[in-house]
Amino acid sequence: MITSRPVGQILDTDVLIIGGGVAGCLAAIGATEMGARVAVIDKGGLLERCGSIAAGVDQILAVAEDGPEWDTPDYLLQHIPKLTDYIVDMKPVETFVRGLPAMLRKLEKLGVPFRDPSTGRYFRHRTFGLPGEYHIDFDGSKFKPKISRAVIDSKAEIHLRTMAVNLLTRNNQVVGASAFHIRTGEFYFFRSKAVILVTGDTNRLSRNSSGLPFDSWHCPYNTGDAQAMAARHGAFLANMEFTENTVTPKGISSQGTNSLTGLGAHFINAKGERFMFKYDPAGERARRDILTSAIVSETLAGNAPIYCDCRHLPADILARLEETLGVDRPSLPRWFSERGIDLKKEPFEVTVSEFSSRRGGVYFRGSGILIDEKTATNLVGLFAAGDCCTVSGGISGAAVMGYEAGKQACLFARRNGAEKAFQDREIEMERERLFSPYNKPGTISPREYEDQVREIVTDYIGYQRTESKLRKAIENLRSLKSEEHSIGARDHHELMRAHEARNIREVAEMVATAALERRESRGSFSHFRADFPNRDDANWHKMIVLKKRNAGYEVDYRPIGLQGSPGDKNNAHTH
Amino acid sequence: MPILINEDLCVKGCTLCDQFCPGDIIYRLDPEKTPVIKYQDECWYCGSCEEYCPTDAVQIVFPDEMLHSRTQAESLFGNSLEETKSNYEAPSKP
DSSP: OOOOOOOOOEEEEEEEEESOOOHHHHHHHHHHHOOOOOOOOOOOSSSOSSTTTTTTOEEEEEOOOOSSTTTHHHHHHHHHHHTTTTTOOOHHHHHHHHHHHHHHHHHHHHTTTOOOOSSSBBEEEEETOOOOOOEEEEEOTTHHHHHHHHHHTTTOOOSSSSEEEEEEEEEEEEEEEEEEEETTTTTEEEEEEEEOOOOOOOOOOOSSSSSTTTTSOOOOOOOHHHHHHHHHHHOEEEEEOOBBBOEETTTTSSSTTHHHHTTTEEOOOOOOOGGGGTTTTTGGSSHHHHHHHHHHHHHHHOOEEEEETTTTSOOOHHHHHHHHHHOOOOOOOOHHHHHOOOOTTTEEEEEEEEBBBBBBBSSTTTTTEEEOOBBBBBBEEEHHHHHHSSOOHHHHHHHHHHHHHHHHHHHHHHHHSSOOOOOHHHHHHHHHHHHBBBBBBBOHHHHHHHHHHHIIIIIIIOOOOOOHHHHHHHHHHHHHTTGGBOBBBBSSHHOOOHHHHHHHHHHHHHHHHHHHHHHHHSGGGGBBBBTTTTTOHHHHEEEEEEEEEESSSSEEEEEEOOTGGGGGGGGOOOO | EEEOOOOTOOOOOOHHHHHHHHSSSSEOTTTTTTOEEEEEEGOOOHHHHHHOOTTTTTTEEEOOOHSOOOOOOGGSSSSSSHHHTTTTTOOOOO
């Protein structure tokens, strides 16, 4: 039981950055370079190890302008509409892609070793259906520590183990955030001239094969905090219908399995058939969402269990595989050895992971807060970057757009003058709201609440969406919202989980609402409507934009604006 | 218990596992005492604590649900499949 809480602090800054991952660090670097006072908040315990790739990363999407025809922003930009199934906002994507060459050099200056030490050149390869060898393989085990060092040296104020809970607004302008320390329970009232949201994707949304919600493909501590906070204040969110999954060994939802198919592993079904070519001419090297959809289709056709087979691979490739398995997830090689699986001798069973709300399995289009080419949201003073916004593209997307957000937020802060004044009563009310899950008798735990969200998302949003199921999902999620005030917390850590549970539910409702609206199927199982199984460019070549209304969300459209596209004819309208 | 700590190897005064854990699961509030795994069911099993422990004192222990999953894959695909199975067809290729 919590009996007393420290009173708290009022903190003033020019630019408040919520999230200390790659996007947050580059935002801090961008803003401090221009002379702004900066505060960075993250739930993690060490800036060097905050964010999705804290434990390491092994490749980066890069345009180096190194000679080949494909190695320029212009060449890549031409291919992006097709890569995103023609649902993409090209203006901010241009900021991202045109910023890639300079960002590569900037990160190298910060000490990230992208060049292969033995050759002095970039080791580049083609992946994810991109039209060139855009990915550089590198040793990224120190990537996050290097860029974090630059933030620490920049004298930005860093608040670790700190969770932001609500945005503060004044006259329709975002002017700060309330937050608390997840171990001491100290309350923070941040007043700032601009706010940047960079908290990443949303996970713990649905069930997986182990049944353990924190055993997730992406970081389970990324819980849509930015998306939910922004939505509650009327920010526009887009592309929320597109969710993503991956193929994963049954029992552990892990990253790193695309290296298996990338190096030549086969998928076989219970009949021993290699089935991927039925679904895509690229076979096992098809896009991730196509792999997932094929596994689901085979399972539904009664051909499960599905296996991943590496037995045919040459010894050197197998050795390389075993070496790289642990790069993204250090524990994965141990899982294989504890299972007693020898990749050389036997196939292992695979299935699909839980859902993540990030970018629907494709680069360049994010599911999240709608941003413009300057990373600004529709709320004055609020900027967003990284996996929580509509431009998502791995660490380089986070870096370029984070850096841009830092600079833009600083420019805005300069024009915006002094921090806004708040009355003591307002601050106290904010504090009361934040700590309300404490000490409530007969309440439900964050875990129980979240479990209900996962049941609804798995059963009624799912892979094969239909109008009746999605309506049921929305109804159940809204009824769950009415129980939000009953979530109880026994300590500060659990208070964090309580707020996360609210945020996860909010994102789930946005996914269901957008999925109900898009009456077509697009991007394999990132959005498959069983009642509208075909792609319908004539009607749905547009982004679905959500805006919070009293109960639920208002739906709007935004034309894609590609030259000659069917979407050009559609003007946005509300209904 | 998702994480085992070997008290004989664990160095007093070091708090790396506590700081590196991305989920605020491992607590070493008193650097002289063995770290406590406080929120066991919230472990990601990412292995950061094991990977970065300077004395190899940390070991990830996978639970039975992860090593021997008995989940029916179909149960992850959603409820009321009957409703959708009849008109189900593989999504068209882009």
